[in-house]
Amino acid sequence: MDPMVNGWTWALVVGTAVCLAVVWAVPTPRGRGPRAVGLGALLVPVVALYLWAAGITAPFGIPLTYQVSPAPGGSGQLTLIPDGRGALFGVANPGAAFWLGMLIIAVAAVVTALAPRQAAYVAATGLLAFGLWQACAAAAFQPEFQGHHWYGWLVASTWRALVWVLAFASLTGGFWVTRRTIVADLRARETLADRVEQLTDTRAVAVDAAAAELRRLERDLHDGAQARLVALGINLRAAERLIKTSPDDAATLVAECRETSAQALADLRNLVRGIYPPVLADRGLCDAVRALALDCPVPVVTEVSLPGRPPAPVESAVYFAVAELLNNVAKHADAGCVLVRVRYAGGMLRAEITDDGNGGADAGNGTGLAGIERRLSAFDGILAVNSPVGGPTIVVIEVPCALSSPKISIS
Amino acid sequence: MRVVLAEDLYLLRTGLEKLLAAHGFDVIESVDNAPALLRALVELRPDVAVVDVRLPPTFTDEGLRAAIEARRQVPGLPVLVLSQYVEQLYARELLADRVGAVGYLLKDRVFNDDQFTDAIRAVAGGGTVMDPEVVGKLMGRRSRAEPVTRLTAREREVLALMAEGRSNSAIAQRLSVSEKAVGKHSTSIFTKLDLAPSEDDNRRVLAVLAYLNA
Numbered sequence: 001m002d003p004m005v006n007g008w009t010w011a012l013v014v015g016t017a018v019c020l021a022v023v024w025a026v027p028t029p030r031g032r033g034p035r036a037v038g039l040g041a042l043l044v045p046v047v048a049l050y051l052w053a054a055g056i057t058a059p060f061g062i063p064l065t066y067q068v069s070p071a072p073g074g075s076g077q078l079t080l081i082p083d084g085r086g087a088l089f090g091v092a093n094p095g096a097a098f099w100l101g102m103l104i105i106a107v108a109a110v111v112t113a114l115a116p117r118q119a120a121y122v123a124a125t126g127l128l129a130f131g132l133w134q135a136c137a138a139a140a141f142q143p144e145f146q147g148h149h150w151y152g153w154l155v156a157s158t159w160r161a162l163v164w165v166l167a168f169a170s171l172t173g174g175f176w177v178t179r180r181t182i183v184a185d186l187r188a189r190e191t192l193a194d195r196v197e198q199l200t201d202t203r204a205v206a207v208d209a210a211a212a213e214l215r216r217l218e219r220d221l222h223d224g225a226q227a228r229l230v231a232l233g234i235n236l237r238a239a240e241r242l243i244k245t246s247p248d249d250a251a252t253l254v255a256e257c258r259e260t261s262a263q264a265l266a267d268l269r270n271l272v273r274g275i276y277p278p279v280l281a282d283r284g285l286c287d288a289v290r291a292l293a294l295d296c297p298v299p300v301v302t303e304v305s306l307p308g309r310p311p312a313p314v315e316s317a318v319y320f321a322v323a324e325l326l327n328n329v330a331k332h333a334d335a336g337c338v339l340v341r342v343r344y345a346g347g348m349l350r351a352e353i354t355d356d357g358n359g360g361a362d363a364g365n366g367t368g369l370a371g372i373e374r375r376l377s378a379f380d381g382i383l384a385v386n387s388p389v390g391g392p393t394i395v396v397i398e399v400p401c402a403l404s405s406p407k408i409s410i411s
Numbered sequence: 412m413r414v415v416l417a418e419d420l421y422l423l424r425t426g427l428e429k430l431l432a433a434h435g436f437d438v439i440e441s442v443d444n445a446p447a448l449l450r451a452l453v454e455l456r457p458d459v460a461v462v463d464v465r466l467p468p469t470f471t472d473e474g475l476r477a478a479i480e481a482r483r484q485v486p487g488l489p490v491l492v493l494s495q496y497v498e499q500l501y502a503r504e505l506l507a508d509r510v511g512a513v514g515y516l517l518k519d520r521v522f523n524d525d526q527f528t529d530a531i532r533a534v535a536g537g538g539t540v541m542d543p544e545v546v547g548k549l550m551g552r553r554s555r556a557e558p559v560t561r562l563t564a565r566e567r568e569v570l571a572l573m574a575e576g577r578s579n580s581a582i583a584q585r586l587s588v589s590e591k592a593v594g595k596h597s598t599s600i601f602t603k604l605d606l607a608p609s610e611d612d613n614r615r616v617l618a619v620l621a622y623l624n625a
Contacts, residue, residue: 299552
């Protein structure tokens, strides 16, 4: 075979192989899909090459045209003539060049439409492949290598390829770093925005709950202790009037007063229990949960131990959640026994209430469970329910918090 | 009867002092904080102590802790604990040493001075007086624990009144039965709870304790 044709063919074969290898080696964003798309992109210069080889056009800026002239011996002779213009899409066939351009744009459009995430990757690998191929091909078609050994082009193409790869690497590297930074920043903003939204919601819930609680306290005081104190004052005044004229009636009234004051005290006691149970203040969550267990009409086994005390608001929230859950069990579950576990691990305060009742509890359905969950949300706490019909029911509460000084316990 | 009184609120303390004096008790010392209470109990060894649960310095259950500590140092020292609220948990802790001579009452109970002073005397005499609210919660509980389930409804009633510190005659009056019948029920309760015949007061304490722990 003619050495010049030989060199030309080898250049294309080796160049294409290098392109393929490089495209294959470039890390893909994810999976095989993008790699296949990358190979598709590689096909663009290959197709162009064959179009060009078939005499349709001279793409990709190779400053050459060619002609096949009949050799004296009769066999075809490939002669390469520099045209010196370096034009993209050469002169040989402007129509074909146009269509080739359209083909490339169409492929790019389809790829972008189908996989926008991969488009940048396609462009990058396509560019790399094209550059490498061009480095090889351009060297191969330089006239000084015509008539030499086939490997002559390699020397000239190596440094071009090297420069291209470096340029490509810095370009795409810069691109990826920028993209990663931007994406990370966007994600951080998104997370922050989500958190702000969540905090706004839970703050509203907490504020509403606090306001409702204050209204309830005001109402309870007004209808309870305050009303009884008023009655007490009236009765005492009446007794004062009667004490000389009708001591027996006065004594009855005073006895009534005593009864009323006891009721006022009972009212206040219940109110205090609803605000902040004294046993919780005295002893902390563990003993408060034990006290709840003792007061529950259903037998309760407790496994509670904490290495320290959670912040008071968390303690209180978890206490009331456990109280309400035990109340639910007593009211609805028809359970024979309940197990209450309170633990702390990995920055989470975890309470678990298991009963052997008839199950079917639903956080989405029962307003009670949803209410507990809502109140816990102010502390980023969660509630999970597993309650198949027929039981058993497991309710888990988790609240992130830090524990303070080790618990003080009498023993 | 020599009494040590621990109450941090001045109004209540003077009120209780007057009430106790009016009923013939000799208040040998009134204190307003837990360390002073512990010292008074251990040094003076009163016939009975009347103690508020919440005392300085922590204003939590300081009084209860001091009472329990004093009874650890002086076993069986009679203590009547008063509180604005009652917890079964605390009742158990008071009874845990199984020697009796303890009382645990809501502060409201002082309104009825006769019952209150009866309770003080019962505790001083080695009895156990639990507030009806504690006992009421016990009654509301569905117990599965043996041997309390073996008790009949009437026996549970008798046991509840026993826990409130009432004598057999008071129980008989309350249930409108003869004192003899109450005695029979008591014996039956002690048998069912596997309490060997011993001094009656201590058996009553143990019966109440079995009930609390059920």
